[in-house]
Amino acid sequence: MTGLDPAIHPPVRLQLMTSLTAVSSAEFVHLREALVVSDSVLSKHISALAEKGYVVSRKGVVDGRRTTWVSLTRQGERALRGHAAALRALIDGVT
Amino acid sequence: METTPQSSPGPNDAVAQLEAADLARQRLAADLRLPSGLHAWLGAAVAVQVATAAFGIAAFNDDDRNAWELVLLAAGCAVFAVVALVQIARFRRLNRATVGGWVSQAVLGSSNLASVAYGGGLAATMWAAFSDHPVLAVAAALATGAAYAAAAHHWWRAYRSDPARHARGASRAFLAACVLAAVVGLVALLVASR
Numbered sequence: 001m002t003g004l005d006p007a008i009h010p011p012v013r014l015q016l017m018t019s020l021t022a023v024s025s026a027e028f029v030h031l032r033e034a035l036v037v038s039d040s041v042l043s044k045h046i047s048a049l050a051e052k053g054y055v056v057s058r059k060g061v062v063d064g065r066r067t068t069w070v071s072l073t074r075q076g077e078r079a080l081r082g083h084a085a086a087l088r089a090l091i092d093g094v095t
Numbered sequence: 096m097e098t099t100p101q102s103s104p105g106p107n108d109a110v111a112q113l114e115a116a117d118l119a120r121q122r123l124a125a126d127l128r129l130p131s132g133l134h135a136w137l138g139a140a141v142a143v144q145v146a147t148a149a150f151g152i153a154a155f156n157d158d159d160r161n162a163w164e165l166v167l168l169a170a171g172c173a174v175f176a177v178v179a180l181v182q183i184a185r186f187r188r189l190n191r192a193t194v195g196g197w198v199s200q201a202v203l204g205s206s207n208l209a210s211v212a213y214g215g216g217l218a219a220t221m222w223a224a225f226s227d228h229p230v231l232a233v234a235a236a237l238a239t240g241a242a243y244a245a246a247a248h249h250w251w252r253a254y255r256s257d258p259a260r261h262a263r264g265a266s267r268a269f270l271a272a273c274v275l276a277a278v279v280g281l282v283a284l285l286v287a288s289r
Contacts, residue, residue, distance in 0.1 A: 014112055
């Protein structure tokens with residue numbers, strides 16, 4: 001597991017963090033629909049990544065409804081780059 | 096709750112994971128939509144701002160300067176600010192996402208293409224206004240707006256082809272420096288025109 005980050009290893013987390021590189025922040029609902037996962041699954045993964053400091057979530061109000069915005073942190077970006085590099089190294093048979 | 100992988104994925108698993116992640120990112124980026132009429136609004140706002148700046152500063156250069164010239168200048172800036180804020184809010188509501196790169200590079204014009212279009216257009220419009228060619232000044236302002244809108248469209252195409260590279264916006268410090276430079280430049284133009 002050299003270079004692979006256990007916190008990003010689950011496929012949904014890798015997809016979530018990679019998706020967040022395309023935006024500055026996204027609403028929870030948008031991410032749930034894009035990743036095709038349930039509320040509870042997404043919530044669980046966001047909490048785990050937030051605990052590591054890889055993502056931040058903040059509450060907000062849009063058109064009168066409460067919502068949660070999620071964004072990738074700099075630390076998360078670095079961790080994602082490292083994890084992706086480790087996966088590519090595996091593909092290339094470097095490790 | 097923390098998941099600890101028990102073993103390394105094989106090369107095929109690694110390929111599948113990276114492909115799935117890239118696909119998820121492309122799907123999210125592809126779902127993003129621009130507010131209707133965005134480029135027309137942006138181009139018109141820039142044309143108004145450039146025209147009012149050029150005519151306001153040129154008129155301020157006359158011996159019979161009036162306060163309305165400064166009001167005209169401020170009104171042009173206000174029009175652009177309102178249009179930009181409304182479009183940013185529309186984008187956010189439409190997409191349930193924010194893209195800092197789009198705000199700073201496309202809307203606020205910090206991309207190279209938009210900066211050149213705006214700088215060149217403003218210079219041409221001011222030259223025409225100072226040379227007492229109002230029709231030419233209006234045409235130059237309209238061309239500036241069109242070029243600015245085209246630069247925003249170009250940025251969007253670049254974003255769609257590589258969202259991760261373009262998503263991040265300029266830092267707040269950079270944007271603050273740009274605003275400061277614009278204010279200093281405006282004051283310098285006013286002082287120089289007296």
